[in-house]
Amino acid sequence: MGDIIRLTAAELAEKLRSGDVSSAEATQAHLDRIAQVDGDVHAFLHVSDHAVETARDIDARRLAGEDLPELAGVPLAVKDVLVTTDMPSTSASKILEGYMSPYDATVVARARAAGLVPLGKTNMDEFAMGSSTEHSAYGPTHNPWDLDRIPGGSGGGSAAAVAAFEAPLALGSDTGGSIRQPAHVTGTVGVKPTYGGVSRYGAIALASSLDQVGPVTRTVLDAGLLHDVIGGHDPHDATSLTTEWPSFAAAAREGASGEVLRGLRVGVVKELPDDGFQPGVARSFRDALATLEAAGAEIVEISAPNFEYAVAAYYLILPAEASSNLAKFDSVRFGLRSEVAGGTVEDVMSVTRDAGFGPEVKRRIILGTYALSAGYYDAYYGSAQKVRTLIQQDFARAFAGVDVIATPSAPTTAFRLGEKIDDPLSMYLNDLTTIPANLAGVPGISIPSGLAHDDGLPVGIQFLAPAHEDARLYRVGAALEALLVDAWGGPLLDRAPALEGGAR
Amino acid sequence: MAALMDYDKALEIFEPVIGLEVHVELNTRTKMFSASGNPANDEFQGAGPNTLVSPVDLGLPGSMPTVNAEAVRKSISLGLALGCSIAPSSRFARKNYFYPDLGKNYQISQYDEPIAFEGSVEVELEDGTIFTVPIERAHMEEDAGKLTHVGGSTGRIQGADHSLVDYNRAGVPLVEIVTHPIFGAEHRAPELAKAYLGTIRDIARSLGISEARMERGNVRCDANVSLRPRGAEKLGTRTETKNVNSMRSVERAVRYEIRRQAAILADGGTITQETRHWHEDTGETSPGRPKSDADDYRYFPEPDLLPVAPSEELIEELRAQLPEAPAVKRRRLKAEWGFTDLEFQDVANGGLTDVVEQTIAAGAAPQSARKWWTGEITRLANAADREPADMVSPAHVAQLQQLVDAGTLTDKLARQVLEGVIAGEGDPQQVVDARGLAVVSDDGALIAAIDDALAAQPDVMEKIKGGKVQAAGAIIGAVMKAMKGQADAARVRELILERAQA
Amino acid sequence: MLARIQLSDDEVTSLTGELDAIVSNIAKVSEVATSDVAATSHPIPLQNVFRPDEPGQMLTLEQALQNAPDADSDRFRVTAILGEEQ
């Protein structure tokens, strides 16, 4: 059964339903894979010690004739930003080492209710701050395509886990690209839903007005299947939408026929010229556009003049909200406490936060504290909120003329571990193309567009749609995916080098 | 102890300007931002520490607030009762500061867009003068948890070895009512502060939005005081005395601050802008935290919550449900009950208007109701350090008075019955029955007792027959003693006189 | 320190340099944030999202205290507090 791990979630679900494979077998196969390769990849911070037990329970229920949800019995990796009652939830920070949540994040609860089998918690940049997973307090994750390179971030663990066949499905969170940019560099699929489309309850908050939880998978259909499980209104999250969502899996299946591309108007942003990207990324993007065009889509140049301010606005709003969201890590109710002999509670809090937070977290907390302080609020935070309005206007104008917008998912392919760690500013520019969607709340998907001609590493193409139109992304994404996989003669990940050894 | 200036002299030189911030805990069933039981509602009173908490109240990772619809309605009602405009759209904001009683290290409050703004409240001073207090805003926010300081002698924060935190109170819905600076109260500023606090309590109580029990901290007050030399335009530097939580205390604290600040200013000194603490025992304030950069709360719109935009219909629905304003109601009741100014002030200042009204509604005459509540019940409450309204129900007081009116009880017996009722022995009739306290109305028994007394004092009957009617007093006294007080003295007197004429 | 993080001198030095660079870069937001532009605090505008006033699930005392670094039988314990309530 060595091939179980290479099945897509949809294929595995089919085999589970038909009885060809049991969930216990599938779960064990993935646990074996983790044991085999995760010493090298380090996608997981924690591996469940009762996943097989959970899987057996699903098998028993299926055997008893219970009508189970479509994905029942399929293993799932969970980003450590999501709290779970049965595994520690640390957000990859020392300050939460060993933290056990008394409740499950809504998306985790829904996944459990749908019979998915949580395999473990995946690595990430500490508190989701970063684009490389190098800011994890527990060491970086390595890109399965090249272990010396970054898997993207912040959700590098989830992306690497699905890319390395350690899990067919994973959950991620995307505040400025943390699902889409890792998908780009690992040759996988990632979706940031419309803001409010998926509950944030139980997602350890980074920037509340930007965070969205979403699926991390190897195929567009798998993303749709997982999105169907986790999406929809949650009364615990006031910003959760009450929209009646269509089935995203159905949208992906519909898209796979390719018909949806006929007459589709695809916007390409004038202000993101090719010379702003690594040549291999730009060429892969242009090739994908040509494929779309060949299938009947129309490529339309659009202008989004305020996108150039997006990164700056983002790096004001995010730290501001994060500085407040992370104030709760104070050593009083949970988490790390540093002992300070004779210290007051103020001393203990300060020393704990110095010891418990990594440098990037401190950098952003201080930046955010500064951006919100009385004398600077209007110039910084207030202005950033205005830029947000302008970017929304850019989107509104663009979507008046096009159905979707396409961009490369990130400026470069996976860079080397350590390459940008001391240059926060250039690290921040990684999210150039993904950030506008978070500022405006619109949905985005990244799917593999191929390998860069200059370095042979995966490249992703991002599609953006108007708010509430997530289904459109699944249709278009699945259509392009089908054409490309066909052209490649198989999934892109088939070309990834085999991972040998590196036992956990 | 700080130097204090004589109060009258201080008022000669300086004009006091006060500002009051009152926090009212709403009595919704659940908290402002979580579905945890609300300890400020009687339903959840007395719960053990940290048993009324959810992930939201503890600020656990991943938790998110949700807004209690009923708390919003109650806040709007309070805003309307304060004569405020209700904002067509208001927002929550985060007030960021680190303190162990705050689960998230920010308080969700309202900042630049409060739910209610610009109103005024009529406050009646003890002599009946009406003073209009201008309201700047009333906003919704959440309460903090409770700290207990351990070690050190005082139980205070200073010198404590460690502190314990109970988050039951964290998230209790609050409305903070902020006045504009209040000018013109002059020497009555302390009295006005007290009366204002009482008025807010009465309004909250009459709206039914809060249990409004000051001794439980349901209504709490911060008092801002500044002085400016007579004729000066510019306001003086103010101090904010925190948590003066009884009407008497706020009056004393304001008076104290006026005298303290006057002494400093007259001496050429300057007032430090700071918070101060009120000490009930010594009647003094002491310096707290000076204004500093820690006061930069870095407010910003709460991203986890959305604007509150009450419809015109909702506002009008709530406006229509407003009870009569306490000041209007007081004027009406005074006329209806026929009380003198003094009598009415006695009732109103004792916070007894409601119970007196309910007692009258239960059948007692206004004067009787007034006498019970301002007299015996208040006396017993003071002795027990409780609120009169908590001692006995208006229905029982009315029943007690009915027993007196029917001649079943004398005033003296009625007081004993009242004690029985307060002791939990049942309603007045049950106490009468159980204790056997009814007036002896059987003439046969009385006549027998009179005959016994006359036999013991044979000369008395002669005196009465000789016209000295007052001599009957000795016999009445003896009979009352024999009947253990349970006789109607007037009836005994009648019977003696009948006997003398026989 | 508003952020309540006790930084070492080295950290202060390195952070200051980085932050200066970042701040000068992000300050460009004010170029386009003119007074006629409204601020957006929520990407998808909603309003009046309320919860009914009905008690829901609460934590047990054990759950409440399960992650506490220090506690007595029913309350969280912290060392002496220097500052005052706000």
Ligand SMILES: [Mg+2]
């Ligand atoms: Mg105050």
Ligand SMILES: [Zn+2]
């Ligand atoms: Zn307040």
